[in-house]
Amino acid sequence: MTSTDTHTEPAPEAVAGLHHPDTRRAFRTVHRFVLAYLGLSVLTLVAAFALRDHPSVVTPAVWVRGTIVVLGAAVTLLFTVRAGRGSRGAFRRLRIIATVMLAAIVTIVVLPGVFPVWMKVEQGLCGLALLGVAVLVNGRHLRTLFARL
Structure with missing residues (x-):
């Protein structure tokens, strides 16, 4: 290790923690929540494309937000x-x-008039998936593990 290299190797027990059944289960669940979030987001753009000739249903804000999501x-x-x-x-x-x-999803859902109701419902579902992610990645088990890595 050189004097400019500040990275140290994690302890072997911390690396082993990545393979612990609780860790694997947590990441499988996070992965499923994120896939649901991505799937809903893609379906939103598909729906926007299908309804593109209805400007009251698909506003410019829907296209921008849908793409960002x-x-x-x-x-x-x-x-x-x-x-x-x-x-x-x-x-x-x-x-x-x-x-x-x-936090952005909560803002979108509560803002009156900016997004159509169908998108607010979709964003609410995305928010539920992200809430699951946030709870798991901010939970004690994963935070403790990554503090040791």
Whole structure:
């Protein structure tokens, strides 16, 4: 190790913690929630495309938000996969993006008039999936594990 290298190897028991059944189960569940979030997001863009000739149902805000959510969900999936492999940075980013996107969804659902009701319902479902992610990645087991990695 050189004097400029500040990265230290995680303790063997911390690395073994990645393979613990509770850790694997938590990441499987997070992965499922994120896939549901991504799937709903893609379906939203498909629905927007199908209803594109109805400007009262598909507003410019639907296109912008729908695109942002699909991209955010794809990035969230990437962070989930990398965190599941032990990336501390990806785990930290997963915690942040789940919280930020959840807050954005809550704002969208409560704002009157900006988005059509159908999108607010879809966003509410996405919010439930992200709430599951946020609860798991901010839970004691995973936070403790990643603090040791």
